[in-house]
Each structure stands twice: as structure tokens, then as C-alpha cells.
Amino acid sequence: MGEYAALIPINVVTGFLGSGKTTLLQRLLAAPDLKDTAVLVNEFGEVGLDHHLIESAEESTLLLDNGCLCCAVRDDLQGALRDLFSRRERGEIPKFERVVIETSGLADPVPIAYTILAEPVIQHHFRLGNLVATIDAVNGPSQLERFPESVKQAAIADRLIITKTDLAADETVAALTASLRKLNASAPLYDASEAPGPTALFTEDLYSSGDKRAEIEGWLGEASHDGHDHAHADNVESFAVTFDEPLDWTAFGIWLTMLLNRHGENVLRVKGMLNVIGVADPVLINGVQHIVHPPSHLAGWPDADHRSRIVFIVRGIDRARIERSLAAFNGLANPTQVLAAPAPIRLAAQGR
Amino acid sequence: MCSLCGVLGGRGHWTDTSSHPEAFTHVEQPTRRRERQERTRLVNTVLDHYGLSLSDWAGSSYVLKTKTGQTALVENLTELWANAEQLTKHDFDPLDEALIDSLAAKAAR
Structure with missing residues (x-):
């Protein structure tokens, strides 16, 4: 791959309120593969993240003239990413090799993707990596029926993770799996209890140096x-x-x-x-x-x-x-x- | 410059093969000029349905023109369609049956 692959990947972890985003991150960030990772969170939840490089970004959106909500630069993110990179280059913070953004539960991840891919400064230093969505096995089915935000988070994801499967009946998990497959048939789907690792979720993507055949298949x-x-x-x-x-x-x-x-x-x-x-x-x-x-x-x-x-x-x-x-x-x-x-x-x- | 956000710079548009040579293992790499010529020719076949035309401007931008002489300078295809809709106040919908029929008829000639 050319220079695009060499940019710093940004993974986005999205998922409805209480779907286990922070718990997932807590586990993943402990892995040696992700030791050089900076984390941006929209809000600090009940579960704390113990990581050396955590930044908070207030959620705010700068709407462009075309008025399309998905083509909006998230100015909070714009500022946070520019600042993060600047401090990295000045040596004020460790030279992180990856960024993970944990969105708030109701966030639309698309403006985040737009900010990374289209913001003129950010696009020269960062690229969009896998977008990972967590879906709660207990509340996920009703959230998918009631909240368009939940549907969109799952539909656009590159990786789907069903969480809290130990708290739900097998048939509920099976029905949720079938529902997610109809919504987004092409994203690999994992059970959080099987502890999918950072390679499967974050580091292997369309632009990584590894074999992309599995991804395409x-x-x-x-x-x-x-x-x-x-x-x-x-x-x-x-x-x-x-x-x-x-x-x-x-x-x-x-x-x-x-x-x-x-x-x-x-x-x-x-x-x-x-x-x-x-x-x-x-x-x-x-x-x-x-x-x-x-x-x-x-x-x-x-x-x-x-x-x-x-x-x-x-x-x-x-x-x-x-x-x-x-x-x-x-x-x-x-x-x-x-x-x-x-x-x-x-x-x-x-x-x- | 991006006409939507008014800022300079940026990666080449995703449709430009010359901006992403690593993605295209061409048997025969088309020149940038030839690619722009072919793009202009094909776009004009579509724009003709709406009474608009496009021309290359110094190999760096394109000029979009209505029949009444209104013009807009656009950098790429994404800007083209947004500007075409702004100039004409019409939807440019590739799924419109009338457009599909018109293009199919042109292709059959």
C-alpha cells in the first residue's frame, strides 16, 4: 500500500448507551498491541478507563453550508485531533501509533468519519480505521426496533460485537444475531464473551499490510x-x-x-x-x-x-x-x- | 480548494486514478489529461439530459455551465453534482427512470 496506509489509523468504537463500549476498550487497551494508543472519549461513563493517554472531547458539531448532517465536521474532534498530533510532534506526549475514539451512546459515527477523511489537516496525518459497534444482547433487540441511531451504528460498522451474551437467553442472542446479519451482512460479528482481540477488531483493516483476502471474503x-x-x-x-x-x-x-x-x-x-x-x-x-x-x-x-x-x-x-x-x-x-x-x-x- | 468548506489542500479526489496510483495496477496507465478528457466527455453525456455542459479549465478545475449562461467552477465530481443542483434547483438523480432510459438509448446508438 502507498502513503495512505502509513497514516495513523483512527478506530471508532460506537454502540448504544450501556452497550459495553468502555468495558470492551478496557480489555483491548490492556493488550501489548495497543500500548501506543491514544484514546478520545466523548463522555466518561461509569466504567473507568485506565490508560495513559486519554483525552475528553465535548461533543459539538459544525454544520457545513450544504446542511447535510453526515457531512458535518465535528469541531470538537477537529480540535482534539489537531491538538493531539501537535503535542505528539512536540514530544509532549508519547508517540502514539493509533487513536481510538469512543463515541457517546447516541452519537452518529458518520460525522466522525467525515471529519477524519475530509478535514484538511487531519486527513494528512490520520486515516479512518475499522468502525466497531457494540450491541447489548439484553437491550439490543428493542433498541434496534425503537432507535434509528442504534440501527445506523450497527449498519455502518466494520465489526459487530454482541455484548452481555451471558445475561441473555440463547434464543434472544440468536434472534439478535439474525437481525444484525440482515442489517449488515458483511461485517464480521463477534461474541464479546469470546474476547475478540485487537488484531481482529482494530489492526487488520482494508489498508493494513496484512492479507486483505479474509476481509474481502x-x-x-x-x-x-x-x-x-x-x-x-x-x-x-x-x-x-x-x-x-x-x-x-x-x-x-x-x-x-x-x-x-x-x-x-x-x-x-x-x-x-x-x-x-x-x-x-x-x-x-x-x-x-x-x-x-x-x-x-x-x-x-x-x-x-x-x-x-x-x-x-x-x-x-x-x-x-x-x-x-x-x-x-x-x-x-x-x-x-x-x-x-x-x-x-x-x-x-x-x-x- | 474545497468549495463546500472553503479550505485549501486535501488529498486528490477518490475518482482520480492519478491521485491513487497504488490502487490501480493498470495494464496501461491513462495519462491524467486523457482521464480528464474522458471524464468530461462522459459527464457531458449525462449533463445533456439536464441542459448543462462541462468543460475542462486549465487541467485543474472544470467549468459547469447552464443554457442561460450561469457558470460554476468545480474541482471534482462530488462538487459537480452539488453545484449542478444549486444552479438549476433541480434534483440530479441517477436512479430517475427518465435519465436511465435516456442514457440507455444513447449507449445503444
């Missing part, structure tokens, strides 16, 4: 599960689309930027592995609402299946229309100007 394997049953508050569903023919990158960029401009609030996640015309390796795309990470690539195709596969987690957007729309945009590109002429694009929805 997680995205695409589980994503074939279609989430059409709405057992939650916000009508969120996840689905995957598969494109038989290679995509034109320029046309794809035009299409996705246009889609996210108009529907970004309802495209909670989009991630995929693309077969791009003229590019040997698969190109990986990863977006959260209006925000798209820099693209990355996988060194070689995982198997003989070289089709483009894109996972969407959306609210009230019709899959067939996404397929038709992208096919129409891709058809505009003149393949003779790029490389070999592919056959006209044919779309097939991936599903069971």
Missing part, C-alpha cells in the same frame, strides 16, 4: 444474504449486486458521486471489489454515506470469479434500480478507448 461471502425482512426501526436492508462484465472506472466514479450526492443519507454503506477495465487487480471501494475512502486494491483475484461485486446497505432504495442505473452509466463509456472491448454489460443480482 467477509464482505462478499456474507453479503449474498439479502436483508429484506425489516425487523428494525429504520427500514435498512443490505444486498449485493454482481456485474458480469468489467466496469469503466470513469463511468463508475460519475455514477457513484451522483448517487451519493442525491441519496447519500440513505446509502449507509457501499463497499465492493471491482473488475475495472484496463486494471489487472481488483479495485476496492469503501464508502459511508456521502464519504468515500480512497480506493485500494487487492493483490490478485481471490479466485477464478472475476466479476465485480458491490455490497449496499441502504434505506429505502430499490436494488433493481441501482442495477439498471449503473448499467446505463457503464454503457456510456466507449470501450474501444480503454482497452479490449467488453461485451455489453449484463447484470445479475446476487442472492439466494
Whole structure:
């Protein structure tokens, strides 16, 4: 990976009130792998964190002119991260190699992601790492039914952790697991009692130097599960689309930027592995609402299946229309100007 | 400069392959100029549906123009769609059936 991978990763730990975020962090931060980690918390909860570098950030948001709530710079975070980096460079605090942000229970994590990816100073020093969501096995099911904040936290997460499984009946945990799978089929899901470690939760991500195949297989394997049953508050569903023919990158960029401009609030996640015309390796795309990470690539195709596969987690957007729309945009590109002429694009929805 | 927040600098837009060479193991790397030309050509095919046009401006920005002569300078595709909606007060929706039909008809020609 290039310079983007060398930036300081920021992991965000989100989860509803009392879902066990601090307890999880307490355990993880004791691991040697995370000894050089700075922690930012929105609020100090009942469980204390014993860590050498903890900063508090008051939650406040600076809304940009476009008025979109997800594209808001969290000015508390902007100030805290700039200050943290400045003190690190001056040698006033240890040279941390990672930052973990623990959000407040009702926080929307997307403005945090936007601040990290788009704030002009922060984006030169930090990158967004995995977003980890905790869901309480006892109260999680009712929270998912009643609170859109809870649904969104789980839907956009890169890692899901069910906590307090020892306090809930097995069938409750199984139903919650099924509900989370419908909401976000592509994120690895862990039981907190099995103590998933910092490698699985934080350090292995799309930009780390490790093998990304497991990450991609997680995205695409589980994503074939279609989430059409709405057992939650916000009508969120996840689905995957598969494109038989290679995509034109320029046309794809035009299409996705246009889609996210108009529907970004309802495209909670989009991630995929693309077969791009003229590019040997698969190109990986990863977006959260209006925000798209820099693209990355996988060194070689995982198997003989070289089709483009894109996972969407959306609210009230019709899959067939996404397929038709992208096919129409891709058809505009003149393949003779790029490389070999592919056959006209044919779309097939991936599903069971 | 980002027209939304009014600040200088920033990583190249995610759609620019030249800003993210590590992500694209091109068999044949297109030049930045050729990539911008192709982007302008394809965007204009879409904008034509709404009566707008786009041209490259000195290889660093793009000029978006309405039929009535209103213009906006945009840096990238994200800014393009936001500005197009601001200038025309219309939604630019890629899922609009009329647009999809129009693009499919153009592709079939």
C-alpha cells in the first residue's frame, strides 16, 4: 500500500448507551498491541478507563453550508485531533501509533468519519480505521426496533460485537444475531464473551499490510444474504449486486458521486471489489454515506470469479434500480478507448 | 480548494486514478489529461439530459455551465453534482427512470 496506509489509523468504537463500549476498550487497551494508543472519549461513563493517554472531547458539531448532517465536521474532534498530533510532534506526549475514539451512546459515527477523511489537516496525518459497534444482547433487540441511531451504528460498522451474551437467553442472542446479519451482512460479528482481540477488531483493516483476502471474503461471502425482512426501526436492508462484465472506472466514479450526492443519507454503506477495465487487480471501494475512502486494491483475484461485486446497505432504495442505473452509466463509456472491448454489460443480482 | 468548506489542500479526489496510483495496477496507465478528457466527455453525456455542459479549465478545475449562461467552477465530481443542483434547483438523480432510459438509448446508438 502507498502513503495512505502509513497514516495513523483512527478506530471508532460506537454502540448504544450501556452497550459495553468502555468495558470492551478496557480489555483491548490492556493488550501489548495497543500500548501506543491514544484514546478520545466523548463522555466518561461509569466504567473507568485506565490508560495513559486519554483525552475528553465535548461533543459539538459544525454544520457545513450544504446542511447535510453526515457531512458535518465535528469541531470538537477537529480540535482534539489537531491538538493531539501537535503535542505528539512536540514530544509532549508519547508517540502514539493509533487513536481510538469512543463515541457517546447516541452519537452518529458518520460525522466522525467525515471529519477524519475530509478535514484538511487531519486527513494528512490520520486515516479512518475499522468502525466497531457494540450491541447489548439484553437491550439490543428493542433498541434496534425503537432507535434509528442504534440501527445506523450497527449498519455502518466494520465489526459487530454482541455484548452481555451471558445475561441473555440463547434464543434472544440468536434472534439478535439474525437481525444484525440482515442489517449488515458483511461485517464480521463477534461474541464479546469470546474476547475478540485487537488484531481482529482494530489492526487488520482494508489498508493494513496484512492479507486483505479474509476481509474481502467477509464482505462478499456474507453479503449474498439479502436483508429484506425489516425487523428494525429504520427500514435498512443490505444486498449485493454482481456485474458480469468489467466496469469503466470513469463511468463508475460519475455514477457513484451522483448517487451519493442525491441519496447519500440513505446509502449507509457501499463497499465492493471491482473488475475495472484496463486494471489487472481488483479495485476496492469503501464508502459511508456521502464519504468515500480512497480506493485500494487487492493483490490478485481471490479466485477464478472475476466479476465485480458491490455490497449496499441502504434505506429505502430499490436494488433493481441501482442495477439498471449503473448499467446505463457503464454503457456510456466507449470501450474501444480503454482497452479490449467488453461485451455489453449484463447484470445479475446476487442472492439466494 | 474545497468549495463546500472553503479550505485549501486535501488529498486528490477518490475518482482520480492519478491521485491513487497504488490502487490501480493498470495494464496501461491513462495519462491524467486523457482521464480528464474522458471524464468530461462522459459527464457531458449525462449533463445533456439536464441542459448543462462541462468543460475542462486549465487541467485543474472544470467549468459547469447552464443554457442561460450561469457558470460554476468545480474541482471534482462530488462538487459537480452539488453545484449542478444549486444552479438549476433541480434534483440530479441517477436512479430517475427518465435519465436511465435516456442514457440507455444513447449507449445503444
